[in-house]
Amino acid sequence: MAFGGRVGRRIIICDGAESARLWSRIGVDASEELTWVPREDESRSRPPGFKILQGGLEKEAIAKLAPAPDDEYALVSDDGPWTRLAVREIQKVDEDAAILVLSDSLTAEDLPDHPSLRRTGWKTLIRDDINEEFDHLANLQRVVRIRELLEDREKVGILVQPDPDPDGLASGYALRAILGRKRTTAPLISFGEVQRPENQALCDAIGIDVRVITPEEIGEFDGLVLVDVQPNVFGDNPPERICAPDLIVDHHPERSGFNPTISDIRTAYGATSSIFTEYLRATNTEINPKLATALLYGIKSDTQYLGRETSPRDMHSFAYLHAQHSPALLRRIERPALPLDGLKALGRALAGAEVRDGIHMLVLGRVREDVIPQVADMALQAEGAEWAVAIGTVDRNIVFSVRNVGYVRAAGEVVRAVVEGLGVGGGHRSMAKGIIPLKAFREVYGSTNKNQIRSALFDAFIRAIHHADD
Numbered sequence: 001m002a003f004g005g006r007v008g009r010r011i012i013i014c015d016g017a018e019s020a021r022l023w024s025r026i027g028v029d030a031s032e033e034l035t036w037v038p039r040e041d042e043s044r045s046r047p048p049g050f051k052i053l054q055g056g057l058e059k060e061a062i063a064k065l066a067p068a069p070d071d072e073y074a075l076v077s078d079d080g081p082w083t084r085l086a087v088r089e090i091q092k093v094d095e096d097a098a099i100l101v102l103s104d105s106l107t108a109e110d111l112p113d114h115p116s117l118r119r120t121g122w123k124t125l126i127r128d129d130i131n132e133e134f135d136h137l138a139n140l141q142r143v144v145r146i147r148e149l150l151e152d153r154e155k156v157g158i159l160v161q162p163d164p165d166p167d168g169l170a171s172g173y174a175l176r177a178i179l180g181r182k183r184t185t186a187p188l189i190s191f192g193e194v195q196r197p198e199n200q201a202l203c204d205a206i207g208i209d210v211r212v213i214t215p216e217e218i219g220e221f222d223g224l225v226l227v228d229v230q231p232n233v234f235g236d237n238p239p240e241r242i243c244a245p246d247l248i249v250d251h252h253p254e255r256s257g258f259n260p261t262i263s264d265i266r267t268a269y270g271a272t273s274s275i276f277t278e279y280l281r282a283t284n285t286e287i288n289p290k291l292a293t294a295l296l297y298g299i300k301s302d303t304q305y306l307g308r309e310t311s312p313r314d315m316h317s318f319a320y321l322h323a324q325h326s327p328a329l330l331r332r333i334e335r336p337a338l339p340l341d342g343l344k345a346l347g348r349a350l351a352g353a354e355v356r357d358g359i360h361m362l363v364l365g366r367v368r369e370d371v372i373p374q375v376a377d378m379a380l381q382a383e384g385a386e387w388a389v390a391i392g393t394v395d396r397n398i399v400f401s402v403r404n405v406g407y408v409r410a411a412g413e414v415v416r417a418v419v420e421g422l423g424v425g426g427g428h429r430s431m432a433k434g435i436i437p438l439k440a441f442r443e444v445y446g447s448t449n450k451n452q453i454r455s456a457l458f459d460a461f462i463r464a465i466h467h468a469d470d
């Protein structure tokens with residue numbers, strides 16, 4: 001049996017003129033053969049495009065439609081006995097025919113047993129689409145107001161948080177597209193530069209630049225928008241201009257005491273990028289592959305790949321963007337090119353690799369910081385590894401990235417225990433990062449050579465991982 005593309009017809013059988021007219025309104029598909037079974041009082045009101053099945057469904061009526069084995073059927077009716085009869089008549093010509101019942105009032109109990117039968121209702125189908133359209137409409141209205149508010153401004157500053165993350169960067173980039181502005185008239189601004197390597201990779205891949213400004217320079221902008229951030233992030237006493245911006249679009253818990261002209265704060269959302277995806281869709285703004293990739297990455301990183309605080313809205317936007325994004329660009333962002341000396345350091349570390357007590361620890365020596373998390377990702381693939389720890393020296397710090405298989409103690413907790421009293425660290429269930437100043441490490445362990453780092457951190461990880469069992 002081959003399940004190739006079907007070549008059969010769709011035979012649509014409507015119970016009465018009303019259901020036939022409903023079908024003809026949704027548009028007639030060339031592969032559909034429309035059949036109308038008149039009710040007693042409506043023999044003269046044949047809906048256009050419909051064949052008539054005179055005399056009801058009895059007396060081998062279905063055979064008159066010249067059914068073939070590949071044909072599919074739809075029965076449009078709210079009448080139980082009519083539908084049961086229709087199914088039985090179809091079974092006579094094709095015992096395992098595919099049958100769709102379109103009805104809002106019939107339930108599974110009203111329908112006969114038939115293996116390939118599905119039921120759905122017009123109202124459910126249309127209701128979902130109508131609700132979605134109303135959502136688009138509400139978003140459209142918000143964007144219309146935002147555009148009106150900002151259209152006469154010469155220079156709109158799009159303020160993201162200091163050391164902006166992918167969600168903020170993508171949202172700011174999307175807002176500029178929605179406003180139809182260029183980087184000169186709507187620059188992304190921040191009080192701190194983009195620091196994390198993967199965020200820098202996003203900026204490089206997409207072509208996003210962030211201008212670092214001082215609080216005084218806020219005065220150059222006659223329009224100010226806060227994206228993925230609220231004024232409280234800028235200290236206890238943020239500049240007055242920041243407390244009364246033109247617009248705030250964010251998903252963090254709503255803070256009071258500020259006076260934006262317009263605010264759209266949706267705390268149920270996992271990412272501000274999802275809000276901007278809705279704005280773009282509602283206004284039919286073109287989402288090119290770069291923009292789609294940036295927003296997709298924004299949602300992905302803020303929700304830990306749709307795992308944390310993700311709403312169905314984020315899922316919807318993610319699925320929509322996924323169809324438009326560039327996989328090559330996304331790879332460039334998520335897997336930044338490794339420098340050769342980083343690869344050589346990895347080679348040396350791998351030469352002595354071992355998995356002991358479920359921990360695969362690789363000590364890289366001095367490397368560029370973004371090499372460390374990439375090595376940790378890879379190291380978890382070692383046979384028997386439940387934990388991967390990649391350790392490198394960056395500036396005056398020991399920096400390490402931790403990954404685990406997910407069903408062990410949370411990585412963030414383990415790292416906090418490891419760095420306690422020595423440095424800083426934290427993270428989530430299966431990913432975490434720690435930083436210990438070389439000076440602090442030397443004070444406790446005497447030396448900072450690779451062997452000392454390996455043995456001291458290995459012992460600390462063993463203690464932290466098994467601490468939860470106490």
Ligand SMILES: [Mn+2]
Binds near residue numbers: 168228251270272302
């Ligand atoms: Mn965010």
